[in-house]
Every structure is written in C-alpha cells, then in structure tokens.
Amino acid sequence: MSQTATPAPQQAAPARRNARDKTWSNPKGLDLTPIKHNVWGAERPFIWNTIDVGGRMTVIKLEDGSLWVHSPVELDPALQQTLAELGPVRHVVSPNYEHVKYAQQWIHAYPDATAWACPGLKDKKPDIGYDRTIGTTADAPADWPREIGFVWLNCERVPVLNQAFFSEVVFHHEPSQCLLCTDVYWNYPRSAPPKTQLWKFGMDVVYLPIYRNLLVADAREFDKLLARIDAWNFNTVVPCHGRVVMEAARDKFFAFLRRGVIGDQP
Numbered sequence: 001m002s003q004t005a006t007p008a009p010q011q012a013a014p015a016r017r018n019a020r021d022k023t024w025s026n027p028k029g030l031d032l033t034p035i036k037h038n039v040w041g042a043e044r045p046f047i048w049n050t051i052d053v054g055g056r057m058t059v060i061k062l063e064d065g066s067l068w069v070h071s072p073v074e075l076d077p078a079l080q081q082t083l084a085e086l087g088p089v090r091h092v093v094s095p096n097y098e099h100v101k102y103a104q105q106w107i108h109a110y111p112d113a114t115a116w117a118c119p120g121l122k123d124k125k126p127d128i129g130y131d132r133t134i135g136t137t138a139d140a141p142a143d144w145p146r147e148i149g150f151v152w153l154n155c156e157r158v159p160v161l162n163q164a165f166f167s168e169v170v171f172h173h174e175p176s177q178c179l180l181c182t183d184v185y186w187n188y189p190r191s192a193p194p195k196t197q198l199w200k201f202g203m204d205v206v207y208l209p210i211y212r213n214l215l216v217a218d219a220r221e222f223d224k225l226l227a228r229i230d231a232w233n234f235n236t237v238v239p240c241h242g243r244v245v246m247e248a249a250r251d252k253f254f255a256f257l258r259r260g261v262i263g264d265q266p
C-alpha cells in the first residue's frame, strides 16, 4: 500500500433520523459521528454495572462504495436508515473475542454481507454464523478490501490455559490514515462522569499492567507485530473505548502498548 496518501476533506455524515441522548460516550448525540473522510463512529453508551463504559463501532466507506463495519453496536432502525444512505453494508467485522454481542443481529440484517471473525472466534462461538476468519496469516483473502490492512496480535496467552485472551486483530485504513483497535488500547477522557472515572482508574492502574503481561507473553513476537503496525501510515487512532486520538496518535499508541503509558485526554 502507498505511504503517500493524502486525506481528503472530512465528509459530513448524513442527517440523523433520530436525535440520541447526549452522553460522555456520544457527546454529539448522533447516529454516526464523522471522524475523517469516509470514516464514521457509531458512539454509544455501553452500560456495565450502571457504569457507561462507552463503545464505538467504526464504519468505513470503501473505494467501491460499500460499507465496512468494525465492532458493531446495536442495530436499530435509525442507524439502519442512516447506513442505507451511505451505502450497502458488505463487511461486518468482529475484531476480537469480546465485541461480539451484536454480531448475529447484523448477520441477520445484512445476509449479503460477509461476516468476518477474528482467529478462533468461529470455533469459540459457532452459533453466531460467521462466514470467514481474518488474520491467521498476513495475506488478505481475495474478497477482503484491499485498502484495509490488518495485524493479528497473536502473542497473548492466558496462563495455564495457554489460549489467546482477546485474539484481537488491529486494522489500518490506508486512505484515511486511521488505525482501528478494540480492547488493546483505550482512551477514556478525564471529562467522563465520576463512575466512568472509577472505571478508567481500574483500567489504567489495575488492569493494564495485568493485561500487558498477558499480551506480551511472547515478547519477540509482540515486537514483530508492533513493527508491522509501525510500518503503517497512520496519524489517527480510533479505539472502541474512549476518544479518537488525532494528536501525536502514533506516539501515544506505541507508548501505551510498549510501556503502558496512558495518554492525557481531557
């Protein structure tokens, strides 16, 4: 892929059909929030034990005009209508073992789309109905969109079980210079409500060191995988949890993964 792509001006999302509640996790209250040209986030509250931990699905309009959907959130009529105005949904991606709650709903709603699973997920959850697996090799399947690169973080192991923890695949959209990640990186803002701040503290201070030890079970492999990501041309990180990172995104992403350094997001 070219390393010289210049992002086009940001394209506005279509008008929303229904205003949504404005929350820290969806501050504009939109069905789809523009991120970059041909890239939108469906930002939604995700309630865990009364705490809004937030969740973002990312939608990318591909060069062929179809839509590629990463980590789907609940599909309701308003979102479905908004998507229909953008283009046909052709790819639905479950990027790790955790973000699968709504996958089957999307598979039923878009039977002509290809449902992609991270490695191991088809066997782990056979009832969902995935079509294909992405990431077990560095080569993309023939029907995979050529403008989206991927790296499977195949370096994590749960002790004793010797299994992958998240089996996460990280993606790169070359035209927009966006990196997409799910649970290996998060960016909760300091402006989030108190209960979410408590969650952030737990994630940043308690969970992150534990997860890094799981993630970096094979340090040499981890370095190789990060080197592949480092070769991508990106200036924006789009996480599923927390704010999109547009300033010093590369530095923040690698500092987080290599050293567990939390970015300072207002």
Ligand SMILES: [Fe+2]
Pocket: 098, 099, 182, 183, 240, 241
């Ligand atoms: Fe998550």
